[in-house]
Amino acid sequence: MPYRWWPATLAALNGIDPIEALEALNADRRLPRAGVSLGLPVLSVWARTRSGRPLIVVLRHEGGLEWLIIGALDMSPAQQAEFEAWEAKS
Known part of the structure; x- marks a missing residue:
């Protein structure tokens, strides 16, 4: 799936490398x-x-296969x- 960054998102990332977000989006699970x-x-x-860091990445659908x-x-401790x-069940 093609992903596009909203420029404000890149500026607001706090301690998360953009590559990590893409790794999460492309994870098998x-x-x-x-x-x-x-x-x-x-x-x-x-x-x-890939290193096992749990992340939440938020997307907006732009049409077709583009996000x-x-x-x-x-993730918070509760999340x-x-x-x-969920991982244990699947």
Whole structure:
């Protein structure tokens, strides 16, 4: 899938390398979650980087196979526990 960065997202990344976000998006095991941000539908992808770092990457569908990356953040302890429970089941 082609991903495009929103320039503001790159500027706002806090301790996350853009490559890590792409690794999470391309991970073999991903937990997609539909949501809404600022009234628009988004998709959050919960996954691990190659080094095992759990991240959430938020995307907005731009049409076809194109997605805009609008955010990337570390999972909170509660989110990580939920993700690890999902990993254990699948």
